[in-house]
Structure formats: structure tokens, C-alpha cells
Amino acid sequence: MRKAQSREGVGGYIITSSSNVLYYTDSTGGGILLSVLSEEEPLLLTSKMNLEMINAEAKDCKIQIYERKNLLETLLNPLRKAEPKTIGFDTLHLELYLDLKEKLEGFELKPKPEIVSKMRSVKDEEEISKIRHACEIADVGMEAVRSSLREAMREYEVAAELEYAMRKKGAEGIAFETIVGSGPRSAYPHAGCTDRQIKRGDFIVVDAGATYRGYRSDITRTFLAGHPSAEQKRIYETVLKANEGALEEIRRGAKARGVDARARKIITDAGYGELFVHSLGHGVGLEIHESPSLSSESKDTLRVGNVVTDEPGIYIAGLGGVRIEDTVLVTKERAERLTKFGRSLEEAII
Amino acid sequence: MRKAQSREGVGGYIITSSSNVLYYTDSTGGGILLSVLSEEEPLLLTSKMNLEMINAEAKDCKIQIYERKNLLETLLNPLRKAEPKTIGFDTLHLELYLDLKEKLEGFELKPKPEIVSKMRSVKDEEEISKIRHACEIADVGMEAVRSSLREAMREYEVAAELEYAMRKKGAEGIAFETIVGSGPRSAYPHAGCTDRQIKRGDFIVVDAGATYRGYRSDITRTFLAGHPSAEQKRIYETVLKANEGALEEIRRGAKARGVDARARKIITDAGYGELFVHSLGHGVGLEIHESPSLSSESKDTLRVGNVVTDEPGIYIAGLGGVRIEDTVLVTKERAERLTKFGRSLEEAII
Numbered sequence: 001m002r003k004a005q006s007r008e009g010v011g012g013y014i015i016t017s018s019s020n021v022l023y024y025t026d027s028t029g030g031g032i033l034l035s036v037l038s039e040e041e042p043l044l045l046t047s048k049m050n051l052e053m054i055n056a057e058a059k060d061c062k063i064q065i066y067e068r069k070n071l072l073e074t075l076l077n078p079l080r081k082a083e084p085k086t087i088g089f090d091t092l093h094l095e096l097y098l099d100l101k102e103k104l105e106g107f108e109l110k111p112k113p114e115i116v117s118k119m120r121s122v123k124d125e126e127e128i129s130k131i132r133h134a135c136e137i138a139d140v141g142m143e144a145v146r147s148s149l150r151e152a153m154r155e156y157e158v159a160a161e162l163e164y165a166m167r168k169k170g171a172e173g174i175a176f177e178t179i180v181g182s183g184p185r186s187a188y189p190h191a192g193c194t195d196r197q198i199k200r201g202d203f204i205v206v207d208a209g210a211t212y213r214g215y216r217s218d219i220t221r222t223f224l225a226g227h228p229s230a231e232q233k234r235i236y237e238t239v240l241k242a243n244e245g246a247l248e249e250i251r252r253g254a255k256a257r258g259v260d261a262r263a264r265k266i267i268t269d270a271g272y273g274e275l276f277v278h279s280l281g282h283g284v285g286l287e288i289h290e291s292p293s294l295s296s297e298s299k300d301t302l303r304v305g306n307v308v309t310d311e312p313g314i315y316i317a318g319l320g321g322v323r324i325e326d327t328v329l330v331t332k333e334r335a336e337r338l339t340k341f342g343r344s345l346e347e348a349i350i
Numbered sequence: 351m352r353k354a355q356s357r358e359g360v361g362g363y364i365i366t367s368s369s370n371v372l373y374y375t376d377s378t379g380g381g382i383l384l385s386v387l388s389e390e391e392p393l394l395l396t397s398k399m400n401l402e403m404i405n406a407e408a409k410d411c412k413i414q415i416y417e418r419k420n421l422l423e424t425l426l427n428p429l430r431k432a433e434p435k436t437i438g439f440d441t442l443h444l445e446l447y448l449d450l451k452e453k454l455e456g457f458e459l460k461p462k463p464e465i466v467s468k469m470r471s472v473k474d475e476e477e478i479s480k481i482r483h484a485c486e487i488a489d490v491g492m493e494a495v496r497s498s499l500r501e502a503m504r505e506y507e508v509a510a511e512l513e514y515a516m517r518k519k520g521a522e523g524i525a526f527e528t529i530v531g532s533g534p535r536s537a538y539p540h541a542g543c544t545d546r547q548i549k550r551g552d553f554i555v556v557d558a559g560a561t562y563r564g565y566r567s568d569i570t571r572t573f574l575a576g577h578p579s580a581e582q583k584r585i586y587e588t589v590l591k592a593n594e595g596a597l598e599e600i601r602r603g604a605k606a607r608g609v610d611a612r613a614r615k616i617i618t619d620a621g622y623g624e625l626f627v628h629s630l631g632h633g634v635g636l637e638i639h640e641s642p643s644l645s646s647e648s649k650d651t652l653r654v655g656n657v658v659t660d661e662p663g664i665y666i667a668g669l670g671g672v673r674i675e676d677t678v679l680v681t682k683e684r685a686e687r688l689t690k691f692g693r694s695l696e697e698a699i700i
Binding site: 051053055091160164170189193297317 | 517527
């Protein structure tokens with residue numbers, strides 16, 4: 001971080017995102033991390049409430065308590081020592097930004113999220129091993145879905161089995177709110193989870209992940225209650241082909257935009273282009289959505305150590321939708337799927 | 351909302367928080383809601399991805415798709431019709447705020463979160479019945495903890511049983527990340543959940559909640575592995591007394607600050623004042639933390655229909671901590687505890 005600060009002329013850097021604080025300090029207690037180049041060590045500001053946790057966990061930083069009413073002054077004192085007089089930040093609440101802007105006369109205050117996001121997007125061995133484990137846990141959750149899924153089951157009951165299996169396998173938590181979208185609700189990419197009962201003929205989109213030592217996984221499988229119609233078969237197989245096509249493109253040096261384009265072309269060629277209503281994927285790590293982005297507008301180039309999702313989908317209002325998603329590691333030679341649960345149509349039928 | 355806008359002279363109002371969008375439109379699909387007084391209906395802007403969901407769910411608004419690259423223009427067109435020329439917002443990303451500020455010449459752009467938060471803090475009968483149900487689900491989760499909790503169990507296994515029971519009882523999701531803090535980790539108010547095994551003599555703080563039809567619940571119980579030491583007994587009973595003392599103060603017209611003060615005095619009189627390191631409570635509804643705030647700095651006065659937490663705690667580094675929390679409804683006469691799981695020391699011992 002301090003190297004990047006020097007290189008970019010950012011004399012002071014403010015980190016308020018708790019996952020960025022975790023990345024640099026190993027502490028899950030949040031707070032605000034200040035890195036001023038002229039100071040020996042970064043300073044972690046914490047509320048009294050999280051002090052003991054931060055004392056026990058945080059590494060390579062000084063620790064100081066702040067109270068809400070004196071937060072601004074607590075920040076200004078070290079920041080005024082910044083040299084060069086540019087203060088960067090990862091993200092700031094609007095109110096705090098405006099207060100700092102007003103008080104930091106003679107300084108430039110500007111968003112510099114990329115200082116952290118670039119570093120975080122390339123995972124080291126230890127991070128990869130945690131994500132790998134989070135993916136294994138997610139696979140176990142998906143297996144619990146397949147072995148319990150029945151007609152008449154409610155969406156929240158599906159989530160119950162999935163999350164229970166992940167927890168028992170060691171998940172610290174879920175990586176994000178589990179999605180179980182059945183029937184017409186499977187056409188909603190962000191369906192959440194309701195009390196709807198599964199009916200014969202339904203697609204059931206299950207999108208979930210686990211957190212393990214802070215790191216996350218992300219997998220989607222689409223199940224089918226009963227034998228597929230010709231259209232359901234066509235949709236499922238198109239999405240699977242798009243997932244596999246994109247996987248072939250994911251390698252060191254590939255343009256993220258090109259990976260999205262490959263999946264999108266397969267779906268467009270099958271006549272469903274307009275119904276693939278989101279981007280192909282996103283980075284995964286301490287957060288469920290991070291850099292790089294696999295979308296048609298992305299400017300990212302894939303690097304060894306990126307971990308990304310590959311999640312094409314087709315969504316038809318009324319009929320339902322299919323999404324097939326894996327968490328994938330970018331290596332020198334080719335992509336490695338970290339979520340390994342079966343994806344064939346045969347395995348999807350319950 | 352429109353009445354509040356008229357009264358406060360806010361010609362245009364921008365809502366970007368998804369729980370506020372849910373509050374006004376009944377849709378869980380997020381997006382940006384624009385209410386311009388001169389227009390007949392509010393306008394809900396959605397990404398293509400969430401369009402079908404919003405079409406199916408959203409009420410009392412027009413719906414329009416936006417793309418990220420034209421978001422600013424999409425917002426500016428209706429906002430420029432605002433009269434009076436004051437644009438309020440609930441919350442805005444810094445970048446969007448700066449863009450709007452630059453482009454909205456002749457308009458005043460200002461934070462007006464209280465337009466929504468005041469309304470949301472007073473729950474109607476339908477909202478209360480959903481929160482009541484979310485509290486019943488949380489009680490069932492806590493019962494599953496008590497009946498499964500054993501020495502040598504890992505924290506995540508405790509969370510597994512709790513969340514599984516809540517899901518089976520109909521939880522759409524968890525209200526927030528479940529906390530299971532055992533032994534020294536029980537001294538961290540925001541402990542999260544790890545693979546630590548429970549040992550004889552541990553306090554085990556379990557803080558969890560369920561979501562039901564968008565509404566949340568929040569309960570904490572502290573269990574004890576084995577017979578309490580004299581100090582553990584004293585801490586537990588002090589916290590319980592503080593919880594009960596605060597409960598007596600919670601009624602229509604009470605100053606939120608005064609409720610916090612009552613609990614704080616009980617804990618201070620017992621000699622633990624410095625170790626009650628957070629505020630007494632917060633509002634609960636569509637979000638887990640909302641208005642009113644029960645803290646020493648709060649300016650809120652309690653009103654019939656507020657739903658708040660009552661959660662005093664004592665945290666001793668190394669030894670552990672105790673927190674006892676209920677979700678509580680403010681009524682005309684007295685407070686009603688919506689979470690009813692037992693709180694006595696006898697019931698806490700496993």
C-alpha cells in the first residue's frame with residue numbers, strides 16, 4: 001500500500017471499507033485505517049466497542065480510539081502531516097467527505113479505490129487456499145440441495161438444507177444472501193428466497209456461497225423439477241455452453257470484455273441474447289463483488305491470481321430462468337474451476 | 351412521502367437505499383426512486399437485470415430502465431422539473447452526489463434522510479405483525495441453540511443449529527450475520543463466528559435474528575458452559591437487571607437518552623460502567639439498525655409503534671462478556687417484549 005502511495009503521490013490514504021481494513025491488518029473489527037507516508041506505521045482508529053477485538057487481531061499498525069463526536073479532528077491531525085499534500089481514500093461517506101474537504105485546506109482530496117482494489121484482485125497462495133476451501137464448502141451445500149430437493153418444498157426450506165450443510169462443513173457465514181428462485185421467480189436474477197412451493201416443471205435457481213477465514217465463494221446451479229420441455233432443454237444447454245465457452249477464454253492476459261463477449265455470442269447465436277440481462281462475472285475475495293469485472297464495458301485484463309465468477313444466464317419472464325455459475329481461478333495456462341459441483345442437465349433433474 | 355416533501359419544500363426527492371425503495375414500492379428489486387412533486391407518480395429507475403422482478407412487485411410508481419452510462423441524464427431530466435428547486439435525498443454515493451451537484455445548476459441538493467427515517471420508525475399494524483413473526487422465528491432459533499449447545503461444540507456449529515431452525519420456521523433469511531462469541535471472544539460485541547470450541551466456564555454470546563417479509567428481529571442470549579463463578583453470576587445478573595430496568599422506561603414519550611441512562615446507571619452502580627462499551631439499542635424494521643437510537647447522545651423521543659432493541663452488555667477482556675437483548679415494541683402503556691425466549695441465569699446454564 002505504501003509503495004503504491006509513494007508511486008502515485010498520495011501522501012495520506014484513508015481506508016474506511018471494513019474488507020480493506022481486514023486485508024491490511026488481519027482484523028475483522030472494522031474502523032478507519034490511515035496511512036500517512038511520513039509516519040512509521042499506519043494508524044487504525046477504532047470505536048471503544050471494537051477495541052478489544054482489534055487489540056487481539058490487528059497487525060502492523062498503531063491503534064487509537066475515536067469517538068463519533070471527535071472523529072473529524074482525530075482524522076485531521078495525522079492527515080495534515082501528509083506529504084505530498086494529496087489525500088486519497090478508498091470510499092468515504094458523503095458527510096465525512098464534505099467535512100474533510102472543508103477542513104483540509106491546501107490539500108487535494110481524491111478517490112483512489114484502485115490502490116487497494118488492484119492489489120486485492122491478485123490473490124496470493126494463502127488467499128487462494130482460503131477461497132478454495134470456501135468453494136469446497138459451497139459444493140457441499142449444493143450437494144445437500146440436490147439430495148433434498150423435492151416438489152412441494154418451499155424455497156426457504158431449500159436454503160435451510162444448503163446453509164446447514166455449509167455451516168456444518170465449517171462456514172463462518174454465508175457469502176451473501178442465498179438465492180432460491182423457483183418457477184417464474186427463477187427469471188429474477190436477484191430473486192431472494194420466499195415461501196413459494198416448488199412445482200413440477202419449475203426451474204429452481206440456487207445461488208449461494210460460503211465465507212471461510214474472510215474469503216468467499218460463489219456458485220449457482222439450476223435444477224429442474226421433472227423432465228425438461230424442449231425449450232427448457234435448449235435454454236439449459238445454451239447456458240452451459242456459454243459457461244464452458246467463457247471458461248476457455250479465461251487465462252492470463254485475456255481481456256475481461258472478451259470473455260464476456262464469448263459467452264454472450266453463444267447465447268445470442270441461440271437467439272437469447274436480449275435475455276442475458278447481466279454481465280458475465282465479477283471478482284471474488286474478501287467481498288463477493290470485487291475487481292476485476294467481466295462485463296462488456298470492462299477495461300480489465302486478467303492476471304494470474306485473479307478469482308472470478310463465470311455466470312451466464314437466460315431469463316424468460318413467466319417461464320423462468322437458468323444460470324450456471326462457477327468461481328474460477330486464473331492461472332498461467334488455463335482457468336481452474338474452484339467450484340466443482342456437477343453441471344450437466346442429467347444432474348440438474350430432480 | 352409527498353406530504354413530507356411539500357411540508358419541507360423538497361421539490362424532488364431521490365431514494366437510493368433499497369430498504370427505502372422497498373418501503374415505498376413493495377419491491378425488493380432495488381433501483382432508484384424519484385419523487386418529483388410536479389409529476390403525478392414517483393418514478394422507479396431500474397437496471398435491465400431487475401426489471402421483471404420490479405414489474406411483478408412494484409406498486410404506485412412508474413418504472414423506467416436505466417443503463418449505468420446514462421444514469422446521470424436519466425436522473426437529471428425529471429429532477430429539473432422540481433419545484434421548489436430543492437432536491438433532497440436519503441443517501442447518495444459520493445460520485446453521484448458530485449455529478450448531480452455539478453449538473454443541477456440553480457438547484458439546492460441536500461441530505462434529507464429524516465423524511466424517510468421518521469416515517470419508517472413508526473410501524474403500522476401490518477409491519478408490527480411481520481416483526482412479531484420475525485421475533486417468533488428468532489425465539490425458535492434460540493431454543494435450538496439451548497437444546498444443542500454442548501462443550502466442545504464449535505461456534506459455527508452453534509450458528510448452524512440456530513439458522514437451520516429459523517429457516518425451517520420460515521425465515522426468508524438471517525437479519526444480519528449471526529454472532530457466536532465464546533470464551534474470551536464473548537468480550538467482543540461484534541465477535542462474528544469462528545471454529546473455536548466451547549470450553550467449560552465459557553460465556554457464549556449468541557446474537558441473531560430472522561427476516562420475514564422484509565422485516566427483521568434481533569435477540570441476544572448469553573449462555574454459560576457449567577456452573578457460574580461468583581463474578582460471572584454478578585455480571586450476568588447486572589446485565590439482566592439493566593435490561594429489565596430499561597424495559598420499564600420504554601414507553602410513549604420517553605426520551606431515548608433516558609432509557610439508555612437507566613440501563614447505564616444500573617451497570618455503573620455495580621462497578622462495570624466503563625465496560626458497557628456501546629449504546630443500549632437501536633430501531634429495528636426493514637433494516638437491522640434504523641431510527642430511533644437509544645444512546646446517551648440520542649435526541650429521539652419514543653413514539654407508539656417504534657420497535658427498538660434493549661441490549662445492555664458488560665465486556666471484560668480475557669474473561670468474556672454478557673449481553674442480553676430483546677426486540678421491544680413501544681405501546682401506549684408500556685413496552686412489549688417481542689422476543690420472549692427465557693433470560694434467567696438458570697435457563698442460561700448448559
